[in-house]
Amino acid sequence: MKTLLIDVDGTLIDSYPGIRASFLHTLDAMGHPHPGEDILSRIAGPPMEQTMRAVGMTPDEAHQAVEIYLRHYGEGSWANAEPYPGMRELLARWKEKGFQVCTATSKGEHFARQSLELYGMIDFIDFLGAAEENGPRRSKESVIAHVLDSLALRGTQPDILMIGDRIHDFDGAATFGIDAVACAWGYGDADEHAKARWTATNTRHLEDIVDEWNEQS
Known part of the structure; x- marks a missing residue:
């Protein structure tokens, strides 16, 4: 998977x-x-x-x-937020395609869960990987490590893809030898996106990139 x-x-x-x-x-x-x-x-x-x-x-x-x-x-x-258009539907399609879908966010776990519940995304998440509001798990590297260890994914890096928008997403993934996709609609700039292997300009483009990665990896 x-x-x-x-x-x-x-x-x-x-x-x-x-x-x-x-x-x-x-x-x-x-x-x-x-x-x-x-x-x-x-x-x-x-x-x-x-x-x-x-x-x-x-x-x-x-x-x-x-x-x-x-x-x-x-x-x-x-x-005080809005879901990006098309992302909930894309999560649903990824689940239909058989992907294991996890978050890896520096947002605190409580607020991450609240947000995903509010926008109807939580049902498509297999594992909520998030930071601790008041604990040592704060950096992106520690969050990714938490996901890998919780799901026994160490050693399966070629079968894992990080999707994010900021440099700490891409650097965090690179620490574990994981490829990354940058989402151009987020908060990063072109220099940050250059740290990722791919850059997606919209949700359809992101879906195509993930499909291509899935076929080649």
Whole structure:
């Protein structure tokens, strides 16, 4: 059985509006200045503590900021999002084709499950691979390792494909020798997409790439 590892934010769901709102709330609560839109547009995807550190917070400040962020996000910002058109239907087709469909997201497990339930995607997910809101499993590498170990997939890397939109998706997959597809509709740029083996411009193109990979691998 071939396995698809799929990112959530920027791949299945456009969650940027809610992430942005909670991020700005956190900066205000911490008395921290707002960065420019060029920085704000790239906050979705990486672990939030990395983003807090990237805007100049100390490790202790970043830890406190993540707690504020998660509290605000859980009060409703998590639902300030939209599924990308066609992705729910594509998940259903992948299941029909016999793929094992898993997530591999830096989003916390609780919020990942809530989001996928809200948009009717959870029924097509065989294993929910996600970060821990308050635990050591935060990086993309640790999330992928969690999926591989939970499903006894170590050593089957040629039969696994990562689908995401940011550089940490592709670098995380490469750590384990897993090929990746970049989704151009997400939050990454062309330089990040270049880290993936393929770049999909829309859901039909993504489906074609996965079919080609499945036939060749």
